[in-house]
Amino acid sequence: MNYFLSFVILAEIFSILAVSTNLLMGIIGIFSVAQAAIMGVGAYTTAILMMAGTPFPLAMLAAVAVCAAINVLSSLPALRLAGDYFIITSFGTQLVATAVFINWQDLTGGASGLSGIPVVEIAGAGFPTAREFIVLSSLCLILVAAGFWLLMRSPYGRLLHAIRENEVAVVAAGRRVLRAKVGVSAVSGACAGIAGALYATYISFIDPMSFDIHVSVLVVTMLVVGGARTLAGSIIGPFLLMAIAQLLAVVDIPSTIVGPARQLIYGVILIAFMLWRPQGIAGKRL
Amino acid sequence: MTNLTVSNVTKRFGGIVALNDCSFSIDPRRTTCVVGPNGAGKTSIFNVITGFITPETGTVAFQGRDITRANRHERVRQGIARTFQNLKLFEDLSALDNVLVCLKDEAGNDPLTAMFRPFHTAAVLRRKKAEAAALLVQVGLGHKTDALAGSLSYGQKKLLCIARVLATGAELVLLDEPTSGLAAGALDTMVEMIHALKRQGKTLLIVEHNTQIVQRIADEVLFFHRGHLMAQGTPDAIIADEELGRIYFGKGEVH
Ligand SMILES: Nc1ncnc2c1ncn2[C@@H]1O[C@H](COP(=O)(O)OP(=O)(O)OP(=O)(O)O)[C@@H](O)[C@H]1O
Ligand SMILES: [Mg+2]
Numbered sequence: 298m299n300y301f302l303s304f305v306i307l308a309e310i311f312s313i314l315a316v317s318t319n320l321l322m323g324i325i326g327i328f329s330v331a332q333a334a335i336m337g338v339g340a341y342t343t344a345i346l347m348m349a350g351t352p353f354p355l356a357m358l359a360a361v362a363v364c365a366a367i368n369v370l371s372s373l374p375a376l377r378l379a380g381d382y383f384i385i386t387s388f389g390t391q392l393v394a395t396a397v398f399i400n401w402q403d404l405t406g407g408a409s410g411l412s413g414i415p416v417v418e419i420a421g422a423g424f425p426t427a428r429e430f431i432v433l434s435s436l437c438l439i440l441v442a443a444g445f446w447l448l449m450r451s452p453y454g455r456l457l458h459a460i461r462e463n464e465v466a467v468v469a470a471g472r473r474v475l476r477a478k479v480g481v482s483a484v485s486g487a488c489a490g491i492a493g494a495l496y497a498t499y500i501s502f503i504d505p506m507s508f509d510i511h512v513s514v515l516v517v518t519m520l521v522v523g524g525a526r527t528l529a530g531s532i533i534g535p536f537l538l539m540a541i542a543q544l545l546a547v548v549d550i551p552s553t554i555v556g557p558a559r560q561l562i563y564g565v566i567l568i569a570f571m572l573w574r575p576q577g578i579a580g581k582r583l
Numbered sequence: 584m585t586n587l588t589v590s591n592v593t594k595r596f597g598g599i600v601a602l603n604d605c606s607f608s609i610d611p612r613r614t615t616c617v618v619g620p621n622g623a624g625k626t627s628i629f630n631v632i633t634g635f636i637t638p639e640t641g642t643v644a645f646q647g648r649d650i651t652r653a654n655r656h657e658r659v660r661q662g663i664a665r666t667f668q669n670l671k672l673f674e675d676l677s678a679l680d681n682v683l684v685c686l687k688d689e690a691g692n693d694p695l696t697a698m699f700r701p702f703h704t705a706a707v708l709r710r711k712k713a714e715a716a717a718l719l720v721q722v723g724l725g726h727k728t729d730a731l732a733g734s735l736s737y738g739q740k741k742l743l744c745i746a747r748v749l750a751t752g753a754e755l756v757l758l759d760e761p762t763s764g765l766a767a768g769a770l771d772t773m774v775e776m777i778h779a780l781k782r783q784g785k786t787l788l789i790v791e792h793n794t795q796i797v798q799r800i801a802d803e804v805l806f807f808h809r810g811h812l813m814a815q816g817t818p819d820a821i822i823a824d825e826e827l828g829r830i831y832f833g834k835g836e837v838h
Contacts, residue, residue, distance in 0.1 A: 444698045451704045452683065452691035452711055459673045459684040466671035469633065470685035471659025471751050472692070480694040 302427035304543055309434040310495045311519060311535035313441050316528070317368075317488035318516050320445075320481050323525035323580070324457050327375045330513040331387035332489055334394030335371075337508025339364045339493025341398065341405055344414045344503055353417045353498065361490035368486025369479055376478040391510050398505035410504025417498045430499050437491055438532075445528050448484065457481060511560075518567045524580020533578050538563065586611045586786060587663075587755060592631055592641030594810075601627040602638065603810035609803075611754075614777070614787040616797045616818070619807035620831060625790045626668060628807070629757050632788075633665045634658050645755070660687075664753035666744040668760050668790070674733030678724055678743055681732050682715035687752035715750065722746040722776060738769030745776055755786045762796055774799055794822055806831075 318332045339360035346356035371390040375383030398405050405411065417424040417433060424430045448454050456477055460467050467474055497503050515538070523534020545559055576582045587609040594602040602624045609615050617625045630636040632643055634655040642651045650658055673681050691697065691707035719725055722742040727735060732743060741761060748756055762773050777800050780787060791797050797804060797818050804821040806814040808830050814821055821827060 447701050447704070448694055448697050450708075451697035452708055453694055453697045455676070455680050456684050456692055458676060459680070462673040462675055463671045465635075466667070466673065466747075467684065468655050469635075469659070469665055469667070469671070470747065471656045471664070471687070472684070473656050477692070484694050484698075 299427050302431050304539060306427055306431050306434045306495075306499055308536045308539045309431075309438045310492050310499070311516065311539065312438055312532045313488055313495070314492040314516050315520050315523065315531040315535050316441050316445055317485045317492065318520050319525055319527075319531045320485035320488070321372065322517070322520060323527075323530075324461070325376070325478050325481050326461055327372060327383040327387075328517075329372070329387040330384060330510065330517060331371065331390040331394070332485075332516050333508045333510070333512035334391045335364050335368050335486055335489035336493040336496065336512075337394060337398060337503075337505075338367055339490035340497035340503045340508065341411070341493075342490075343494040344411045344497045345404060347415045347498070348411070348413070352419075353415075353494075354419060357491065357494040360494045361487045364490030364493065365483040365486035368489065369482045372482045373479070376475060376482060388510075391513055395505050395509050398508065405505070408505060410502060410507075411497075412502040414497050414501045414503070416501070424498075427499075434495050434499070437495060441488055441491060442528055442532070444484070445531075449528075453477070453480070515563065518563050520577070520580075521567060521570050521575075522577055524577025526581040527579055530577050530580035537578075538566075541566075586646050587632070587788075588642075588644045589628070589632065590642045590644070592628070592638045592643065594627055594631060594636060594638045600810040602631065605641070605807075605810075605812040607805055607812060607815055609755075609786060609788065611786050612781075612784050613802045614781055614789065614800055615803045615805060616789050616791045616801035617805045617807065618791060618794075618797060618821070618831070619813075622809075623807035624810045625807055626759055627810075629665055629759055629788070629790070632658075632757065633663060659751050659753060662752070662754045663757070664748045664751040664755075665757035666748050666759055666761065668763075670740055670744055672732040672740055672743060672747075674731065676732060677729050678719060678732055678735065678746075679712060679715050679728040681743055682718050682746045682750045683711050685747045685750035686711055686714055687750065688714075715746075718746045718749055719743075721749070721779075723772065736769075738765050738772065741765065741769075741773060742776065745780075749780075754784070755788070756780065758787065758789045760790045760792065763792060770796075798822065 314332055314336050318329060321327050321329045342360040342363050343356045346359055347353060375386055399408050424433050456472060460474055460477060464474055519534035519538050520531060522537060524530030541562060542559055545555055570577060590606050592602050592605045605628065617628065619625055627636065631638050634653060637652065642649055644650065645661055645663060691704050697704050716728055719728055722745050724739060724742055724746065727739060732740065735743060762770055765773060774796060801818045804816060804818050805812060806821055806827050814824065814827060
């Protein structure tokens with residue numbers, strides 16, 4: 298039972314991260330492999346603040362603000378120009394973030410990470426185990442999903458869709474395209490911050506490996522499988538891929554090859570979807 | 584009285600002089616047709632006026648204000664909007680949303696309002712849909728609100744471009760070849776549309792190749808050739824000018 302709850306909680310956290318990636322990839326159309334790094338910034342921010350005695354809601358709020366700002370700063374060059382080269386820039390962001398996580402020892406605990414992150418407490422209610430935490434993570438996913446849905450059906454969502462279709466025509470209509478994109482990027486960063494805050498407090502231990510390039514690529518894979526540009530895609534992908542990982546763990550194979558086998562399977566799935574179903578299970582064509 | 588003044592504008596692309604020391608003024612509520620052979624600089628002068636290209640020398644002033652280096656969105660807010668020769672519709676959006684996105688009103692166009700004031704945003708959306716629908720009716724596309732722009736006929740697409748440019752609320756409207764490629768019926772609809780815009784009091788600048796249509800809609804004509812503004816005058820005077828006729832028809836233009 299706990300095993301299953303844990304799977305749901307992690308899939309929910311990754312769904313929130315997938316929404317973050319979806320906003321950049323599916324909605325603005327810039328391909329990011331740095332969303333795990335942004336989530337990492339959120340996780341470290343939350344952990345450090347909580348270990349210094351800050352209550353969870355405030356720590357999470359700070360993580361959201363910091364991640365929104367960092368996501369905007371790191372995507373700004375791509376938002377100004379056409380976004381084709383952003384995958385390179387975002388790769389750089391990811392590497393820099395990982396290097397900072399490893400080397401800023403005083404703050405991040407270096408390669409050994411931070412452990413003993415306090416249990417979440419909101420207004421006297423504690424969330425010590427999966428049984429309680431799932432309420433929090435589900436609530437966060439619901440709020441993020443509702444936010445995404447409201448965003449997309451608003452005039453702003455239509456504006457974003459129009460920018461994807463024909464940016465020049467949007468400019469000609471007197472709209473500020475850069476401002477609109479910065480808004481999405483901030484929301485995307487905020488989502489990664491929420492995911493990071495949940496991850497740090499649920500696992501209660503974080504290290505640089507939790508937010509490295511593999512995790513960023515994993516999220517992109519989840520989004521490709523689930524389908525970009527839709528809310529359903531951002532949720533189906535993480536649940537499906539993490540279920541596959543769980544099955545692998547159950548199958549009786551030597552533990553040394555579980556990791557590589559999982560990478561291999563993810564890689565094959567990614568290529569297969571790119572070739573035969575680029576819109577994913579429930580997405581729209583990029 | 585004058586509301587657009589272009590002074591000594593020059594723009595080069597490599598060795599090509601797209602606009603060569605062009606100067607002219609346009610009075611409010613007048614319809615001016617821009618004519619000239621292919622590559623004459625007609626679209627380029629539109630691009631200079633709307634800020635899509637910046638001239639090397641010269642200035643553009645609108646209602647007494649220098650806008651030569653103003654941002655594109657500032658120009659739209661001041662009342663200058665355009666269509667494109669190659670339409671640039673949002674093909675995958677409904678006709679209604681094509682117009683809605685272009686409405687002057689910025690309400691509902693930011694993420695915080697959209698997410699944290701959902702009921703207010705829903706009300707804004709309803710109001711904007713009504714405004715956009717009214718504009719579609721105005722251009723004769725009232726029956727096509729929910730159709731994807733990409734699914735419309737070419738004539739309907741061109742009318743949708745008119746609705747979009749009207750949505751900006753601009754009073755100086757630049758139409759780049761609004762009648763090109765239209766069959767007889769759609770052509771008459773478009774000419775009628777242009778007359779309706781004139782009656783609304785819009786100041787119009789229109790690239791138009793067909794001399795008969797120029798005579799039907801223009802108060803004034805600007806004749807461009809190889810980047811030079813060769814002449815400015817009434818349609819009758821320009822069409823009667825033999826020199827200009829030789830330049831224009833000597834190029835093997837199809838009319
Ligand atoms: N962005 C650009 N880069 C390079 N050359 C350009 C550019 N825009 C225009 N030109 C050149 O400038 C000249 C004028 O072009 P412009 O588009 O203004 O002509 P036009 O009068 O609109 O012609 P048409 O009737 O074919 O639309 C042409 O020789 C064109 O090739
Ligand atoms: Mg042209």
